[in-house]
Amino acid sequence: MQPTFLTTPIYYVNAQPHLGHAYTTIAADVYARHMRQRGEDVFFLTGTDEHGDKNARVAAELGLTPQAFVDRNSANFLRMTDDVRATQDFFIRTTDDGHMTFVQDFLQTLKDNGHVYEGTYEGLYCTGCEAFYKEEELKDGLCPDHGTKPEWLQESNWFFRLSAFQEPLLAHYDANPNFVSPQSRFNEARAFIAGGLEDVSLSRASIDWGVPLPWAPDQTCYVWFDALLNYASALTYARPGEDLTARYWPPRWQLLAKDILKFHAVIWPAMLMGANRALPQRLMIHGYLTVRDTKMSKSLGNVLDPFAVIERYGVDALRYYLLRDVRFGSDGGISYDAVHERYHAELANDLGNLVNRVTAMIEKYRDGIVPSAACDASIAAAIETAREAVATHIHELELTEALDAAWLVVRDLNRFVEDQAPWTLAKDPARAAELDVVLYTLADGTRAAAILLAAVLPDSAPRILTALGAPDDVAWELAAPNLLSAGVAVAPAGPLFPRIEEPLGGDVV
């Protein structure tokens, strides 16, 4: 299989990392980890978007230079990737020299190819906001923020001939029905293109904090062009002295939220076409996480704090919850109560307790040594089935469905315990061989389940393997039956997902 390059958007650093950033990052990380489990050559890219007027303004308000401001805030995002156990291969910053050089080269290429021209951008401009407004955005013809009357301004800009790519884009969409997922987003993007494309300005004359145009240094690159190019620039300098472009380009998957669909599904591919570069294979547009009910919403805008969840339940719980409770690709409601419920019902009760009871029985009935036996055929079949299903779903970024498929094994194993009643077998020495089969099956099946879940539960999966006396290796080919060595000693280590008394958000005063 070809190397896998996947990306998250780069996050705009004017604010703090929040749930949305964590969500996309986690989803991409699950894919990256899965592909690495399969031994694939993976390059997972994420990072921060640091130019633009907004950053410059916030920096000024704080009395910082733009660079000092973005340095500080970018570090917050880098820390976020660690907090959620993301395993990116490179964390790009658009203020990197390598990136800025690439942007200039790319813009020059677009211009050399005849896709850039000088024009005039005009519109209603509010000096207070330092931004252009459309008439319908105004309130009674006044700026909604400042209540002042905006001026009609003209600005000389350089434009990207996006309109010229309407037909090529449509052709690409029609030839690649999987280009954008889910289907509804594909339709949305295609309809937008079919409705006619206007040229877009790719530079700003009034903004200093950005990449200067190589042929007109008095203008800076419009921040979205700058930002989108990160996906390509990173490969040229992520590894000093090495250009990874030939190895990884184009991206297998680019993940993003629906609010930035147009930039990624229209402008970005057009930019690549204009530079004669291959387009990303697929774009995955996930939905919004919305906070439902929660009595604590005294103050509006109360969002679920991913770091609070990590602190109380652990990072695996956050990763599991976000991918499990909301179908990846759809919008969905989340809540602290739901985190609490799923943590206990699924992670603690179904999985954690399974590990606990299996190791406890092996200790009690076999002195902690995994007996020699063959995995029960029905469980073996369930593992094989789940292995295929999980892989298929993850390849399509159907992460919720992948979890469902893996969880069937967990449920089957719990059912197997009840069906076989090892505690009964243990009372009859004549049935020792039967008990061996049951105990081996449980240990082996739980081990396989851990590997199936390892991409989502990077902390817990190795702990499960260790508890079962298996090597700490989550290679995908080990997600198969009969691969636990007989004679190893189990090493129970207490509850994997301890019960949590107080749910988050309950501390309403």
Place this chain on the structure above:
RNA sequence: GGCGGAGUAGCUCAGUUGGUUAGAGCAGCGGAAUCAUAAUCCGCGUGUCGUAGGUUCGAGUCCUACCUCCGCUACCA
């Protein structure tokens, strides 16, 4: 207005190219068991499949109209 999506059990949702008694998880009720983090397992749902028509031997699954909700309808990022 235009384009697109969605309305299925109390809740969250699955339901391939139309075909036997519409499914899962959660919650609820009842029961079993005791290895285990009082965890697990089993049983229990007469749901007008948004409304009204239509096509068909047969429609949640196709067609028409309508109702409700949502998204998009471009340069803050």
